[in-house]
Amino acid sequence: MIKVAPSILSADFANLQRDVQMVEQACADSLHIDVMDGQFVPNLSFGMSTVAALRPLTSLTLDCHLMIVDPERFVEQFAQAGADLIGVHVESTQHIYHALQLIKQAGAKAEVVVNPGTPLNMIEGLLPLVDQVLIMTVNPGFGGQHFLDAMVTKIAALDALKQKNGYDFDIEVDGGVNDVTVKKCYDAGATVAVAGSYIYDSDDPAQRIEDLKVATN
Ligand SMILES: O=C(CO)[C@H](O)[C@H](O)COP(=O)(O)O
Numbered sequence: 001m002i003k004v005a006p007s008i009l010s011a012d013f014a015n016l017q018r019d020v021q022m023v024e025q026a027c028a029d030s031l032h033i034d035v036m037d038g039q040f041v042p043n044l045s046f047g048m049s050t051v052a053a054l055r056p057l058t059s060l061t062l063d064c065h066l067m068i069v070d071p072e073r074f075v076e077q078f079a080q081a082g083a084d085l086i087g088v089h090v091e092s093t094q095h096i097y098h099a100l101q102l103i104k105q106a107g108a109k110a111e112v113v114v115n116p117g118t119p120l121n122m123i124e125g126l127l128p129l130v131d132q133v134l135i136m137t138v139n140p141g142f143g144g145q146h147f148l149d150a151m152v153t154k155i156a157a158l159d160a161l162k163q164k165n166g167y168d169f170d171i172e173v174d175g176g177v178n179d180v181t182v183k184k185c186y187d188a189g190a191t192v193a194v195a196g197s198y199i200y201d202s203d204d205p206a207q208r209i210e211d212l213k214v215a216t217n
């Protein structure tokens with residue numbers, strides 16, 4: 001069964017506490033927080049003050065997906081704000097290894113993220129270091145986009161590398177996840193699914209979390 005990480009990008013920002021606690025009660029496995037700087041992606045969203053505000057409200061793992069240029073500038077502040085896991089895009093910095101080291105030094109779990117157009121060989125050397133790899137299944141920047149089917153072979157190729165080398169990281173997918181696409185990802189080796197609009201744009205978010213789990217059971 002896949003682990004489910006609701007993305008608050010699709011939550012009601014005027015009722016974030018309610019929307020976070022609702023998914024926690026519905027057995028979400030972690031909470032996905034999309035951080036955007038208007039440069040790496042053409043959108044703005046949350047910052048470390050949002051993470052700090054949410055930290056006392058939930059015991060869910062806070063999974064912070066940084067879509068910002070040169071994320072190494074800020075990873076320590078995100079960890080201090082309460083992030084448990086911090087994801088940095090391989091495309092966002094000249095110093096990805098250093099960024100991942102800083103995350104670990106700050107006491108958080110380290111994740112490397114790859115855009116749809118980025119081949120896996122860009123992150124192969126990082127795989128022994130990371131706790132999680134995030135394969136983007138849409139181009140980053142916005143919720144509610146269509147899942148890119150071509151990413152399924154990329155997930156399978158990453159899982160093959162993981163098995164061959166005995167690596168111990170989770171494989172997360174993000175973008176366009178629903179009860180159909182989640183099964184394709186799970187069958188290819190994904191262990192964690194982010195879902196924003198599928199969960200929060202529903203009248204029954206708890207049922208949607210259950211549906212993602214049932215689809216991969
Ligand atoms: O990183 C993201 C966008 O860049 C979001 O996590 C992702 O898009 C979730 O939204 P949805 O499930 O609606 O596609």
Ligand SMILES: [Co+2]
Pocket residue numbers: 007032033034065174194
């Ligand atoms: Co995300």
